[in-house]
């Protein structure tokens with residue numbers, strides 16, 4: 001296992017310290033090690049740009065530059081102070097590591113697991129993770145196969161395959177990378193990185209424009225404040241609470257969007273999982289035999305999903321009534 005493949009690990013952080021290189025030293029102009037500095041800076045920028053584009057490319061040519069580029073990439077993300085980018089970056093680093101994890105021997109995977117504070121057991125009966133570690137890592141995974149009730153549990157241990165262990169570690173890696181971001185970075189350091197940061201910002205705005213929610217035929221201007229607020233959060237990459245996600249999905253289906261269109265609304269979420277989202281949307285749309293109606297205003301208020309900030313809201317008791325009334329009045333007016 002190469003430490004530079006898992007730069008978020010504690011061991012990798014210790015190795016960075018041992019090398020004696022400092023951020024200030026690497027960004028110094030003129031630089032005592034111009035080649036290494038260039039490589040580190042370019043790779044750090046590639047890491048963040050990769051997160052914006054959806055995938056950090058694999059790079060093994062220079063393990064030291066690879067190792068040092070990770071802390072610098074975190075500094076770049078911190079200078080940009082963009083919550084959406086921060087989440088996207090943590091996810092992209094975890095995905096990059098995950099692509100490497102599936103190629104590791106079990107013994108190396110177990111070492112990495114310990115570093116990430118998951119303590120699996122492995123013997124002739126197979127591989128197991130304690131249910132408390134399992135839950136910490138699997139709580140965000142929504143496909144039914146990850147639910148604890150669907151797993152074989154023996155004296156507090158959950159049987160997993162090595163592939164599943166890698167997936168759990170990916171989730172722990174995402175948390176580790178996101179931990180303590182954004183870092184407090186002095187302004188003069190961000191200034192030295194200005195050229196890289198501007199390029200990242202440019203790509204980020206282009207990506208945002210590309211991903212902007214397109215509601216097709218639906219008259220978005222007639223949506224009630226609750227739904228507009230949720231769409232706004234989704235477009236910024238914020239993960240909605242379960243009840244809000246349900247309310248938004250049922251509403252969009254009710255106003256005539258199809259499953260594909262609703263799924264695409266959620267694809268700006270930094271941890272968008274198309275398969276899982278499709279499963280949920282299809283379920284809500286009635287694939288399992290029951291279709292669901294959007295919740296009433298009273299239910300929305302109970303779950304804290306009603307901002308209740310519009311005059312028309314006072315005359316309706318259901319978000320769909322709001323939509324219909326507003327459409328009759330001529331859409332957005």
Ligand code: SF4
Pocket residue numbers: 224225226227296297300301305306307308309310313314316317318319322
């Ligand atoms: S009153 Fe109803 S329609 Fe208006 S924001 Fe609240 S939940 Fe939505």
